[in-house]
Amino acid sequence: MRPIPKLYTAAMAVTAMIALAPIAFNAVVDAFDHNRLVELDLDKKEISVKAHYPLYKMMEYPRIKAPTVILGDSRARALQDRYWQELGRDDVYNFAYGGATVYEIYDTFRYLRETVELDTLIVSLPLRSMDARFKGSMNRVPEAIALADNPFAYYTNWFVTKTGWRLLQDRYPGLTALFEDVSLWPVQEALAADFTAVSTLSVEALLDPSLCDECALSASVSSLRLPAVYHGHGFGLGRWAGYWPEISIDRDLPQLFAKQVGTNGAADWRRFKQSEDLWNMIEEIASWSAENDVKLVFLIPPTISEMQRRISDFGLTAANHKFRERLSTLAPVVDLDFDTPFTRELGNFTDAYHFGSDPARRIVGELLMLIDRDPKRVATASSRRKDLVCPVTPAETSRSHVEGTLELLEGSSCRIWRKTDG
Incomplete structure (x- = not known):
C-alpha cells in the first residue's frame, strides 16, 4: 500500500484546524449564550443584545419561560425585567427589541404561543x-429562531463570530493592537487614502453629514405650515x-x-x-x-x-x-x-x-x-x-x-x- 505523504497529512490537519477554528471560537466565546460552558466575563448584556436583539432573547427565554411577556420596540424594552422584580414580579420577561417592527412582534408572538403557556x-x-414600510419591513426573528434551534448553524455563523470578537475586544482592548502588529505578509499594509471614483458614490454618500461638519441644515422645530x-x-x-x-x-x-x-x-x-x-x-x-x-x-x-x-x-x-x-x-x-x-x-x-x-x-x-x-x-x-x-x-x-x-x-x-x- 502506498503511504500517504506526510506533507499531505499535515496539510489536511492544518485545513481541518482552520475550518474548525471558528466553530471552537463560537463554542467558547458563545456570544449569544447558546451553551454558557465557559465564563469569560464578557459584556453580552450590552454588546450581544444590541448586535441582534431577537437572537439573544431567543437564546435566553427558553431558560426562563415567564408567563407574562412584553413585546415592542426600544420604548417597550425600557420597561426592564428588573423594574418588575423591584415590585415583586419575577415572572415577567421583556421580549422587546430595539427598532422592532410589527412583523417582528407578530413572529415573536407566534413563537411564544408554541413555546409557553402565557398568562399576560x-x-x-x-x-x-x-x-408596513416602517424600518423597511425589517424582520430579524425568523433568522434568530433558526439559529437558536440549530446549534451547527449557530456555531458556524460568521455574524456570531464577529460579535464574539467584538466582545473580546471590549474585554481585552489590547487584542486589537496585538493583531494589528502581527502580519504573515512580507509587505505591510499601506496607510493610503481611498480615492474612490466620484462617479461610484451615491447621492446619500455625497450628502453624508460626516463629510462636512458645517454642511447640515438646521432642523426647524416649529409647526410645519401645510396647505x-x-x-x-x-x-x-x-x-x-x-x-x-x-x-x-x-x-x-x-x-x-x-x-x-x-x-x-x-x-x-x-x-x-x-x-x-x-x-x-x-x-x-x-x-x-x-x-x-x-x-x-x-x-x-x-x-x-x-x-x-x-x-x-x-x-x-x-x-x-x-x-x-x-x-x-x-x-x-x-x-x-x-x-x-x-x-x-x-x-x-x-x-x-x-x-x-x-x-x-x-x-x-x-x-x-x-x-x-x-x-x-x-x-x-x-x-x-x-x-x-x-x-x-x-x-x-x-x-x-x-x-x-x-x-x-x-x-x-x-x-x-x-x-x-x-
Whole structure:
C-alpha cells in the first residue's frame, strides 16, 4: 500500500484546524449564550443584545419561560425585567427589541404561543409602527429562531463570530493592537487614502453629514405650515375633538431633540399609511389571547409634546384618534402619548422618543396595577407615581367620556381606552 505523504497529512490537519477554528471560537466565546460552558466575563448584556436583539432573547427565554411577556420596540424594552422584580414580579420577561417592527412582534408572538403557556401579554404599539414600510419591513426573528434551534448553524455563523470578537475586544482592548502588529505578509499594509471614483458614490454618500461638519441644515422645530386642506384639527372626530386640542408650545429644544422633531418627525408622518396586513396581525394576537384566556394590554408609549404635534402637522389627528378607537375594541389601551405635563417635561426623556429610567419604573408600576391585585405590590407601585397616574380606580379618574362602545378614562398624564357594553 502506498503511504500517504506526510506533507499531505499535515496539510489536511492544518485545513481541518482552520475550518474548525471558528466553530471552537463560537463554542467558547458563545456570544449569544447558546451553551454558557465557559465564563469569560464578557459584556453580552450590552454588546450581544444590541448586535441582534431577537437572537439573544431567543437564546435566553427558553431558560426562563415567564408567563407574562412584553413585546415592542426600544420604548417597550425600557420597561426592564428588573423594574418588575423591584415590585415583586419575577415572572415577567421583556421580549422587546430595539427598532422592532410589527412583523417582528407578530413572529415573536407566534413563537411564544408554541413555546409557553402565557398568562399576560403587554404589547407596545405606537401608531408609526403600523406603516408596513416602517424600518423597511425589517424582520430579524425568523433568522434568530433558526439559529437558536440549530446549534451547527449557530456555531458556524460568521455574524456570531464577529460579535464574539467584538466582545473580546471590549474585554481585552489590547487584542486589537496585538493583531494589528502581527502580519504573515512580507509587505505591510499601506496607510493610503481611498480615492474612490466620484462617479461610484451615491447621492446619500455625497450628502453624508460626516463629510462636512458645517454642511447640515438646521432642523426647524416649529409647526410645519401645510396647505389649507390639512387644517382644521379634530375634523371628523365629533365630540372627541376636545380631547385632541392643538398643541401650542414654543421653546428651544436640545439639539438632538430638535433634529428628531424636525427631521424624524417629518419622515414618520409625511407618507404615513396604515397597513391592513399589519392590522390583521394585531387582530390575530388579540383573537388568540381572548380564546386562550390570556390577558392582553396595549401600550402607546409617550413622546415629547413637540413630536406629537408633528402628527397634526401632517393632517393625521383623526387617524391618531381612530387608531386608539380601533385598538380598544381588541383590548384595553394604556395611552401615554398625548399632550400632558409629563410629555412636556424634557427631564423625563433621553430624546424626543425615549423616556428615562425613572419614568420607565413608573410606567411599569402603572401597568402592574392594571394586571396585578396584590396589595403589597400595588402599594409599592403607588409610591412611585408622581405626575403619572393612570385611572385605575374611580378616584384617580379626572374625566371620562363614553360614545357608543368606546370609553375613555383619563388620569394624570395617562388615558385608558376600552370597550364598553353600551
